[in-house]
Amino acid sequence: MMHVSCMWSVSFLLSLSVGWTKAQQTNYTRPVFHCGGDLVSDSGFVGSEGFPSFYKPNSKCTWRITVPEGNVVTLSFRIFDLEADSQCRYDYLDVYNGHSNLVQKLGRFCGTFRPGALISTTNTMMLEMSSDGETQGRGFVAYFNGAKPYVDDQQFCGGKITKAHGEIKTPNWxxxxxxxxxxxxxxxxxxxxxxxxxxxxxxxxxADTYCRFDYVAFFNGGERDDSRLIGKFCGDQVPQPIVTTGNVMLVQFVSDLSVTSDGFLARYTSIPHGSYVPPEPAVERVPPKPKPASTAPPPAPTTKFVPTVRPKPMKPTRGRGQGATGQDRRVPVTRPNGKRPVPQNPLCAKACKRGGSVKTSFCASEFVLSGTVTSLAPGPRGTLQVGVSIIKTYKAGRLTITQVGETMSVRLVSQCKKCPLFRRGVNYIIMGQVNDEGRGTLEPGAFTPPYKAPHDRLLSNISKQSC
Structure with a gap:
């Protein structure tokens, strides 16, 4: 968290800027930030009420930004300090792609890690900040301005597209x-x-572990708020194909003021809903036994598949800073005729044995990452909900990854409560599948060994090879 004297210096510099609107009134020494307002200007600053003092508890503030027609709104955070929570349940800032909470939500943010730049598709944007009754921070300050989409030799960066297929690319590509x-x-x-x-x-x-500097992000779009982040990408590893859940998609590309790179070229096309088929899992073939002396035909080669599973998503844990009760309310298991219990989850009836090698499992999985298990909670029908703080992502595909504070995290669902076996606080290599909603899923044979630092080079090398 930034030192108070430094914050006062920053706020003094902010007072020298132009474009202050009805939401901010100056007292000739520093700007005064109020709870919400209409900001109609070419540019300016927006901040939490009372900044740099602590924001008020049990408050909700809404700011509506409007820049001149023909421009888009760009929002860059200078200071950010809200109560941290893995799911931003208590104090948070929501940013919307317009003047309504029924349009695309560009993100929900909390903690002390500054969010990356945000851009609207029109000349309006809305911010909503909410706080509960405990643990306040100093809030946020962000700079907004109206900007023309980048134009260079007929190359238009951004805009509204209604064609059934086309391409998107970075400027100068x-x-x-x-x-x-x-x-x-x-x-x-x-x-x-x-x-x-x-x-x-x-x-x-x-490249950056958290894609904080240069990145391209994909959102499910639509008139209502169904624009959950599909994925955020950077580095030099080509992302897996991306598929939306509806007929609208928002794509945002941002570069900061330092290092640049070659960029990207992507092609999009429209396909019928439900027609997308994920790549077939890799097949490991076992060579047949040596041909016997007899004339009998040799045995056919066997094939081992790594099946995919698509369970339901995880719900957030209850209570501030605490997980669920952890109480295991099992349904009594009957023993017909004194025999072995009837299994409650057919998947758990299989032996808990990891299938495949590192390479075959990597190729057969839709996501591969290393991370620390931060939470474990029982789910419906014998499933387990697993929270993971990411160490490094080697393959993400359509997996939904959430940025909270300075960490990136995912929530996974394991089909069997005790297979694979996870322990809270332990680092693992985790490989699994992704369902249609972008949630990671694990089946009993998922590849989930403990992770150690030397494994990083192995996984990085595999990620560069073709499957």
């Missing part, structure tokens, strides 16, 4: 690197009853 300080936002809409599939031809953005 492929002649040279994308420029620093660029913001692009595409809103793609195809015919109803269709979904959008995106495949990358080339991909190279500045």
């Amino acid at each position: 492929p002649e040279k690197k994308y420029p620093p300080g660029t913001s692009c936002s595409w809103l793609i809409t195809v015919e109803p009853h269709m979904v959008i599939q995106v495949k990358f031809d080339k991909f190279s953005l500045e």
Whole structure:
């Protein structure tokens, strides 16, 4: 958290800026931030009520930003300090792509890690900040301005697209690197009853563990708030194909003012809803035994498949800073005729044995990551809900990854409560599948060995090989 004197210095600098609106009134020494308001200006600052003092408990503030027609709103956070929570349940800031909470939500943020730049697709944006009755921080300050989409030799970066297929690419592609300080936002809409599939031809953005500096993010779009983040990508590993759940998709590309790279070229197309078939899992073939002396035909080769599972999502734990009660309310198991109990979950009836090698499991899985198990909670029908703080992602595909504070995390669902066996606080390599809603799923034979630092090089090398 930033030192108080430093914050006062920052706030003094903010007072020198122009574009203050009805939501901020100056006293000739520093700006005074109020709870919400209409900010109609080419540019300006928006901040939590009373900043740099602690924001008020049990409050809800709404700011509506409007820049001149023909521009989009870019929002860059300078200071951010809200109560941290793994799911941002207590104090949080929501940012919307317009003047309503029924449009695309660009993100929910909390903690002390500054969010990356955000861009609207029109000349409006809305911020809503909510706080509960305990544990306040100093709040936030962000700079907004109206910007023209990047234009260079007929290359238009961002805009509204209604064609059934097309391409999206970074500015200057492929002649040279994308420029620093660029913001692009595409809103793609195809015919109803269709979904959008995106495949990358080339991909190279500045690498960062949390994709804080240069990144491209994909959201499910729509008139209502169904715009949950599909994925956020950076680095030089080509993302897996991306598929929306509806006929609208929001794509945002941001580069900061430092390192740049070659950029990306992606092609999108519209396909009928439900027609997307994930890549077939890798097949490991066992060679047949040596041919016997007899003339009998040799035995056919056997095939081992790594099946996919698509369970339901995990619910947040109850209580501030605490997990669920942990009480295991099992349904009594009957013993017909004195025999062995009838299994409650057919998947758990299998022997808890890991299947496949590192390479075959990597290829057969839709996501591969290393991370620390932070929470374990029983789910419906004998499932287990697993919270994981990510150490590194090697393969993400359509997996929904959440950024809270300085960490990236995922919530997974294991089909069997005790297989694979997880322990809270232990690091694991985790490979699994992703369901249609972007949630990670694990079956009893999922590849989940303990993770140690030397494994990073092995997994990185495998990620660069073709399956």
